Amino acid sequence: MPVLLGTEAYREDAIRVVDNVFRTMLQLEVEPVEAPWPPEDDLVNVTIHYAGAWKGALLLECTREQARLFTGRLLGIEPPEEFNDDVRDAVGELANMIAGNLKPVLPPGVALSMPTLVEGTDYALRVLGGNLASMVAFGCPAGVFWVTLIEAPQDDVSASLSRLREQLN
Numbered sequence: 001m002p003v004l005l006g007t008e009a010y011r012e013d014a015i016r017v018v019d020n021v022f023r024t025m026l027q028l029e030v031e032p033v034e035a036p037w038p039p040e041d042d043l044v045n046v047t048i049h050y051a052g053a054w055k056g057a058l059l060l061e062c063t064r065e066q067a068r069l070f071t072g073r074l075l076g077i078e079p080p081e082e083f084n085d086d087v088r089d090a091v092g093e094l095a096n097m098i099a100g101n102l103k104p105v106l107p108p109g110v111a112l113s114m115p116t117l118v119e120g121t122d123y124a125l126r127v128l129g130g131n132l133a134s135m136v137a138f139g140c141p142a143g144v145f146w147v148t149l150i151e152a153p154q155d156d157v158s159a160s161l162s163r164l165r166e167q168l169n
Helices: 011-026 064-075 085-105 156-168
Strands: 031-033 043-052 056-063 110-112 116-119 131-140 143-151
Touching: 011 064, 011 085, 011 131, 011 143, 043 064, 043 085, 056 064, 056 085, 064 085, 064 143, 085 110, 085 116
Parallel strands: none
Antiparallel strands: 031 131, 043 056, 043 110, 043 116, 056 143, 131 143
């Protein structure tokens, strides 16, 4: 069942950062739009995990065609004809720029992971114990893409490690 995007925590920060990254790095205007999720197109999902004082993940989801367009604009070239490793690297870097520019609104001491990229729609991605912090659909000339921020409970890892240590002793 499609979910209509609503207002969540970090929404305004995500909108500001995505707009800034796309205008600055891709010379592409984007704006938040209401759109059903999940999309029916074959997707590329790039995930960056946050660790440290704040735990969670940022997901950038777009179509392969959008990924090729974003790559061309980011690199200042014609969009690649094929979805290849250059496109994967470029959308990974785009997600990394968005995640990095969101760090100032998070607690100090947050680190980013390397990008993880999943292609297609026949998969399930779960940030275990995570809660939706923000999910925003953005419209651009190439269509709609999504940026999602998931917040993991901050005590779960520490509590789990403490319980495991107690069981081992």
